[in-house]
Amino acid sequence: xxxxxxxxxxxxxxxxxxxxxxxxxxxxxxxxxxxxxxxxxxxxxxxxxxxxxxxxxxxxxxxxxxxxxxxxxxxxxxxxxxxxxxxxxxxxxxxxxxxxxxxxxxxxxxxxxxxxxxxxxxxxxxxxxxxxxxxxxxxxxxxxxxxxxxxxxxxxxxxxxxxxxxxxxxxxxxxxxxxxxxxxxxxxxxxxxxxxxxxxxxxxxxxxxxxxxxxxxxxxxxxxxxxxxxxxxxxxxxxxxxxxxxxxxxxxxxxxxxxxxxxxxxxxxxxxxxxxxxxxxxxxxxxxxxxxxxxxxxxxxxxxxxxxxxxxxxxxxxxxxxxxxxxxxxxxxxxxxxxxxxxxxxxxxx
Amino acid sequence: xxxxxxxxxxxxxxxxxxxxxxxxxxxxxxxxxxxxxxxxxxxxxxxxxxxxxxxxxxxxxxxxxxxxxxxxxxxxx
Numbered sequence: 056x057x058x059x060x061x062x063x064x065x066x067x068x069x070x071x072x073x074x075x076x077x078x079x080x081x082x083x084x085x086x087x088x089x090x091x092x093x094x095x096x097x098x099x100x101x102x103x104x105x106x107x108x109x110x111x112x113x114x115x116x117x118x119x120x121x122x123x124x125x126x127x128x129x130x131x132x133x134x135x136x137x138x139x140x141x142x143x144x145x146x147x148x149x150x151x152x153x154x155x156x157x158x159x160x161x162x163x164x165x166x167x168x169x170x171x172x173x174x175x176x177x178x179x180x181x182x183x184x185x186x187x188x189x190x191x192x193x194x195x196x197x198x199x200x201x202x203x204x205x206x207x208x209x210x211x212x213x214x215x216x217x218x219x220x221x222x223x224x225x226x227x228x229x230x231x232x233x234x235x236x237x238x239x240x241x242x243x244x245x246x247x248x249x250x251x252x253x254x255x256x257x258x259x260x261x262x263x264x265x266x267x268x269x270x271x272x273x274x275x276x277x278x279x280x281x282x283x284x285x286x287x288x289x290x291x292x293x294x295x296x297x298x299x300x301x302x303x304x305x306x307x308x309x310x311x312x313x314x315x316x317x318x319x320x321x322x323x324x325x326x327x328x329x330x331x332x333x334x335x336x337x338x339x340x341x342x343x344x345x346x347x348x349x350x351x352x353x354x355x356x357x358x359x360x361x362x363x364x365x366x367x368x369x370x371x372x373x374x375x376x377x378x379x380x381x382x383x384x385x386x387x388x389x390x391x392x393x394x395x396x397x398x399x400x401x402x403x404x405x
Numbered sequence: 406x407x408x409x410x411x412x413x414x415x416x417x418x419x420x421x422x423x424x425x426x427x428x429x430x431x432x433x434x435x436x437x438x439x440x441x442x443x444x445x446x447x448x449x450x451x452x453x454x455x456x457x458x459x460x461x462x463x464x465x466x467x468x469x470x471x472x473x474x475x476x477x478x479x480x481x482x
Contacts, residue, residue: 094442098442214441286445287444287445287460288462291460294449295458324445326446330449334453
């Protein structure tokens with residue numbers, strides 16, 4: 056297992072942006088009333104935000120980044136590392152992070168690249184940016200994380216469409232002696248088809264067939280450019296591997312539940328997350344959720360949960376968070392994140 | 406653990422189903438309100454209550470409540 060610690064890098068601020076456009080699962084006509092009730096109870100998702108046509112993940116991340124830079128009163132030329140982590144980039148190429156460097160007015164002597172991960176992304180992204188800063192001494196970095204899943208989910212697919220919401224976030228990091236984040240990162244490519252958009256890459260290049268809508272089962276119609284999700288397999292994977300990884304992480308770094316003020320999980324669905332929480336016996340009151348209002352927001356889910364559920368706490372207290380991201384890949388990671396009275400502006404609605 | 410307790414637990418989880426109709430021989434997919442959500446509920450129940458991991462493929466091979474119970478008994482840690 057990939058266990059490691061990164062020293063002397065702190066998170067100084069977290070901002071999140073969501074679209075104004077709110078969609079409720081009570082209005083999802085593909086389901087009967089009893090099905091809607093069961094879906095909302097099981098997944099925990101009542102409403103989510105969806106971007107207007109033409110808006111992208113990077114638009115949301117841009118707003119969050121501008122806000123956090125302003126609130127931290129950072130000089131833009133001081134930012135030397137920019138990472139955009141997403142599965143909904145602006146273009147096939149170039150990397151979206153580079154476009155954001157210019158759009159945000161950051162220095163040209165700035166390292167910028169993209170990472171293509173989803174549900175595990177926040178934990179992974181933090182590990183990458185903090186590793187680079189710690190190893191190089193680059194003093195300020197910006198990690199922009201998020202996804203627009205509403206574009207890739209078929210509206211006629213009850214197994215994906217009601218679950219996902221759109222969000223973009225920005226996390227500001229800087230060098231600070233004495234802080235430590237611990238990580239455990241994992242991958243299992245044998246499960247790559249569990250959550251997949253099969254066409255549109257170079258393995259299955261887009262052609263006429265990519266747009267053919269197929270009825271996979273009742274209530275699930277989609278084409279090869281839509282997200283396909285094997286709910287049962289991802290559920291089994293998550294409730295098996297995530298608690299196991301948390302126990303291994305605890306053993307390696309000599310932690311237990313009492314070392315953490317809150318448990319921030321990727322917001323997958325309520326039943327799955329609660330199963331994981333019960334298995335590791337973490338307090339319910341210390342496990343916040345943003346699922347009900349914002350759905351599964353992919354890699355943005357952990358920072359969005361911090362901004363919407365823990366804003367006051369992270370602004371006024373020193374906290375140690377336990378984080379777990381898990382899903383598409385299959386990829387999963389566990390980490391600790393100490394936060395010392397960070398800047399955390401109100402949720403931005405775009 | 407016996408099958409009566411197991412059925413009681415299932416009935417609690419499937420709160421939208423009418424109580425007393427579930428038996429060992431019930432084919433769970435034939436239940437009127439059956440949906441993929443119930444499959445997730447079964448996987449969660451098996452995991453939390455019996456520490457048994459049920460994969461999607463495992464579940465697809467099972468039909469009755471008795472099958473679920475037998476799987477839990479066999480794979481219990």
